Amino acid sequence: MGIFNRDRIRGALLVIAVTGLIGGLVLQFLGRSDLAGMVWTTCVLPILVALLAEIVRDFWHGEVGLDIVAALSMSAAVAFGEGLAAAVVAVMYAGGTFLESFAEGRARREMHDLLSRAPRxxxxxxxxxxxxxxxxxxxxxxxxxxxxxxxxPxxxxxxxxxxxxxxxxxxxxxxxxxxxxxxxxxxxxxxxxxxxxxxxxxxxxxSTYAGIVRLVEEAQQSKAPMSRLADRWSLGFLAVTVALALAAWWFTQDPIRAVAVLVIATPCPLILAVPVALVAGLSRAAHYGVLIKGAKPLETMARIRTLILDKTGTLTDGRPQIVAINSYIGIPDDEILRLAAALDQASKHPVAQAIVAAAKARELALPVPSEAVEIPGEGVRGSVDGHKVIVGGDNFVAGHLRRHSDDHPALASGSVLVAVAVDGRLAARLVMADPLREGAGSTLGELRHQGISRILLATGDRMEVAERVTEGLGLDGLHAGLSPDQKVMLVLAERKSGPVMMVGDGINDAPALAAADLGVAMGARGAAASAEAADVILLVDTIDRLGAGIHIARRSRRIALESVVAGIGLSILGMLAAAFGYLTPVQGAVLQEAIDVAVILNALRALHVRPHVEKNPEKQITGASCDGTIRENAA
The missing domain is CATH 2.70.150.10 (Calcium-transporting ATPase, cytoplasmic transduction domain A)
Structure with a gap:
């Protein structure tokens, strides 16, 4: 509610500033210069009061920003009767703060409450x-x-x-x-x-879930917010501005020259260029399915050097899939899959639903089974097209065939077997596993090309499973069997060496996402808690969008810096011209407006950043899980 009120106040101040400036110009045109000066002064005062309140708040938090220059220029212009110049500065400043608020909220959507998944x-x-x-x-x-x-519960x-x-x-x-x-x-x-x-x-x-919620809250409170990009140059620019203004006044004994210097020094290239470039980056990232919750996370994303990945649902698909069909009696694989999937239509078990999904993916026609009987957790038996079919665990099927299950092949860690019997004979075994996402290796290579120097895996799964899944990926570290708080400790340890990005999708990842410099949630099928704790949500269920997001973030930040350097350089030239008497305060304000337009146009180039990513709509997920239920789409 506080952020909402602040945005409304900034919007109202912009309306007051623009209305006052236009109203004063109309009165000036009508020959009422006295009333015009009063209108300009009146519209400046609310902006100046709000600005002073902002400066006091910053001081209270130990920060010194460029807002001081804007306050000095408006105050000096009003004090020495330069109402029009003060009004122009007020419009520039109010517009800048409004754009800053807009940038922070542009890509933010209403997130599910952290406890939305938990039962009431x-x-x-x-x-x-x-x-x-x-x-x-x-x-x-x-x-x-x-x-x-x-x-x-x-x-x-x-x-x-x-x-x-x-x-x-x-x-x-x-x-x-x-x-x-x-x-x-x-x-x-x-x-x-x-x-x-x-x-x-x-x-x-x-209980466990409540403990994870507390971890998220503590991690969020411990993460210090980033300062505005503009404030990094504040002290130096403020010192130069004040020194130049005082020097111009001292050597010429003309206070108007000092006013002109301050007006041109109003740091709108910093105030405006940064949020415009970043909000353009936010919009561009959203176009590629990367939802970034504000300008600060975008800037952080541009500086990431270490990436920590969860396994299930992030590096892997997170849903069991058929990786092999071992047939024993000569029935074609597609026919075995058709019979097993047809019978499994009678079950809601996630593995059964995965088999049905695999058959549908091959466009196999699935008849309705008859006489289907499910033994929960064991398997299903019934009739399909006149064949007696049994699908389930190896022991379950072997028991119905009255034989021992002692000839099944060795399995890779993390895989499971589903036996299929047809007409009293063991027909096949389906090998199911949670495979690595397609293109995961090339994605990690692209991330390294983007400047990610360390890539680690952090999973709650077993070490042997993690090693099998990540074989050949060239990871810099592998951490398995981690609890949520251990993931947080890993993130905090890595943060000592530079900014860390954590990517995950489950509730167990939420504390680590909150503790990282940048948390990224797989929002298409992820839990509400992880989406709430994260700074970035991938709306498309594929991690290759990480590369697109980083590319856009870095390019947007570079464009913002270019705008800042060019704008401040032009402002310094204008300040020198004003100090030597070549520009009046009003001329300086108009010149500063021209500089603002130039840097804004340059900042808008971020809307046209084109990362090297193939957009594939077929990869987008609706949120349906393999057990047929709809998971919460926190994005």
């Missing part, structure tokens, strides 16, 4: 009945009912025979896990199987 209530067993209760009344020992699709133990949970948002493990009775289940996991009972072991505020 839970269903509790009480006296043989079910009741919906707020989370804060749940106590350890309470028995809760968790329906399919529900997010576990608290940490607890499974009280039913088994439970199937999607823990990818917490651990980075892409495949659902099967928990037996008595197993511990973490809050924030999603029930992708049948309904089950959970015995609460902790209060909601002490």
């Amino acid at each position: 209530t839970a269903t509790r067993h009480r006296d043989g009945k079910l009741e919906d209760v707020p989370l804060d009344v749940i106590a350890p020992g309470d028995k809760l009912l968790v329906r399919q699709g529900d997010v576990l 608290v940490d607890g133990t499974v009280a039913s025979a088994f439970a199937f949970l999607d823990t990818s948002a917490l651990t980075g493990e892409s495949l659902p896990v099967r928990l037996a009775i008595g197993s511990e289940a973490m809050s924030g996991s999603t029930n992708v199987g049948d309904v089950f009972d959970l015995i609460a072991t902790r209060l909601a505020k002490e």
Whole structure:
């Protein structure tokens, strides 16, 4: 609400400044110079008061900005009767601050609240009945009912025979896990199987998900905001301006020359060029599916040297896929896949849905199965086109065939087998895994070309899985088995060597995203918590857009710097001309406006930056997960 009010105030000040300037010019044209001077002075005062309040606030926070030059020029112009010059400066300054606010909010969209994924209530067993209760009344020992699709509200133990949970948002493990009775289940996991009972072991505020939320809040509070790019040159430019103005007054005994120097020195090239170039960069980045939450993250993105990547859902696709079909009885692979997928239409299990998706991707016609019977967590049996088909785990299928499952091939770490039997014979095994994203290697190479010197992997998955997935990528470091707080510690350790970018998509990545200099969330299918904590959201589900974002950020920042250098150089020349009496305050203000137009036109070149990225609409994701549910699209 505070930011919203500040933007409204800046907009109102710009309206006052422009209205006063135009009104005074009209009165001047009508021959009412006295009223024109009053109007100009009146419109300047609110801008000057707001400017002084901003300067005091900056001083309170230990900052000294170029706003002081603008305050001096307006005050001096009003004091020595140069109302028109003061009004022009007021318009320049009000326009600059308004554009700065616009730049910060241009690419920002309303993000989901950090807790939007978390349940607000839970269903509790009480006296043989079910009741919906707020989370804060749940106590350890309470028995809760968790329906399919529900997010576990608290940490607890499974009280039913088994439970199937999607823990990818917490651990980075892409495949659902099967928990037996008595197993511990973490809050924030999603029930992708049948309904089950959970015995609460902790209060909601002490559970896993709540702890991750606290980590995000602490990391966000510890990250110092960047100062405006303009303020980096403030002290030196301020000293030169004041010295030149005083020298002109001292040697000529003409205070108007000092006013002219101050008017031309008003740092609108800094105030205007930077936000215009950066907001142009924000718009350009959004065109390529890179949503950057303001000008400060864009500038940070241009300076990144270290990249830390999550694995599941970031470096890999995050969804189980068929990587091989091992056929045993001569049935073609497509026919095996067709029969298995047709039967798996009767199951909501994520692996079953992945098989169905693979068959549809090959444009295989899937008939409706009959007599389908699912044993949750084990497999499905039924009839497809007159064939008796069984699909499921190796032991499940072997049990129906009344044979031992002892001849299956060795698996690479991180893969799973799905056995398929047709008419009483083991027909094939489908090898499923979470593969590396297509083009991941070339993307990392492009990022190194963009100036990224260190690329690390940080995952909650097992080391052997991480090593297999990243083999040949040439990473500078591999960190596996990390908890959310350990990811934060890794980010903080790397920040000592330079700006760090963290890329992730799950709830477990949110604290590290918040702790990094720049957090990037895979927003197409990522969790709301990671999107909220991140500074950048990739709206297209592919990491090659990182290269596009960095290219646009660096080019936009370079254009902003070019505008600043050119604008300040011209301003210094104008200040010298004013000091020697060649420019009056009004002429100086008009000249400064011309300089402003020039630097703004140059800054707008950022709208035409063209990164080397192929736009492929087919890669965009609607947010559907492999289990058929719609995940929150925080972007």
